Amino acid sequence: MPLQATRATPGESRQDAILDAAERVFAASGYQGAAMRAIAGEAGVAQGLIHYHFKTKEKLFEAMVARRSNQINARRAALVAGLFEHGTPRLEAIVEALFRPTIETGLDLARDGGAFARILVAFANSADPRDQKLIETHYDPIAQTFIAALMRVEPGLSRSDAVWAYMFAIGVGMTMMAKTGRPKRLSGGVCDDGDVEAMLDRIVPFICGGVRALVEG
Amino acid sequence: MPLQATRATPGESRQDAILDAAERVFAASGYQGAAMRAIAGEAGVAQGLIHYHFKTKEKLFEAMVARRSNQINARRAALVAGLFEHGTPRLEAIVEALFRPTIETGLDLARDGGAFARILVAFANSADPRDQKLIETHYDPIAQTFIAALMRVEPGLSRSDAVWAYMFAIGVGMTMMAKTGRPKRLSGGVCDDGDVEAMLDRIVPFICGGVRALVEG
DNA sequence: GTCTATAGTTCGATAGAC
């Protein structure tokens, strides 16, 4: 039985430890601002080991995105499919299914303060072809699923308006995932973007009202 | 009469040339990814001159934000004030006033492909205290103006819901300013986030529907 | 004000021992 070094979460492979550390450092400093040295330090491994497992910084980033995205989007797909199993769900349920897996898996406040959700906000808004290629691979398919779902629950919605509605909904969700603290500042402490349930309680009706306005107009 | 070096826009001071170049390079590469060398090259000046005028990279960024923000937010404040001069305007007019100065001044497609709007998207979503301090200085005051305007045109809206509505509206606007090209991909070429007028035509009713849903709920 | 040259640091990546 080989000796096992002390590690933040015992039983975790060093590859996963590196990916976890990458998530935290990329979230805190951005892609360019994150240093391989800092990730290695956070993971408790030598810098050379990261290059052994992931070759380059860019490939490390991609591996980190792939791991968490697959996790989140499998859950999202299952939720939407489940909603249509017994008749046609309400629009509200679709919108909730859009966000809940991301905030529960990626935000995961207890573990890392929402590291992956922050990364998502940054690179989903990037026009860099490298970032958009990642979005296309990992998020466009599930986006098409949601766009189709929107059209099923709101039959008056045209396909192009469903695409716009999806983009706008994601934009609203960004304000929750970015967790900038601005709502608290603007409201004198009343609105807290760290309280995910309170935000969902306002985000869901806001988006549903927006979608239905596109149907009517 | 002193000899004047050839410059991209003649009659412009070198300070302004540097700020213009900074806008383009920061927009293309992000704060960390933008090199002072690249900005100097883009501006057609020596790298040392940037440090002479702006001292550090961070102060250069702040000066660039201040210049464009003052321009945009003065226009926004004037628009909102004008709307209330003869009675109470419609919600739609408020929402339009929220975005048009930014897209016309900061996006400015013909000049730079929307450089400043891209910068705005990136640092408005940042949780870094340095970025939030800039937002607080340059954008929180005009935000309070718009929040108050929302409550005036929709009397049923509580203050906290008005703050949420403002945040959500900004989030929707991000999808226009980021110009990622994703709507075109998702719609098979139909929806174009480069067509600002077409986007505003969908964004305004979407946001107004969302706000009114918060009033009713 | 504007330039050239460079000091001093930090970065991504690799080599090679174990």
Next chain:
DNA sequence: GTCTATCGAACTATAGAC
């Protein structure tokens, strides 16, 4: 698989001539 040590290339910022 994992570590230490280091290379070579970038970076920000400054010094000093003009």
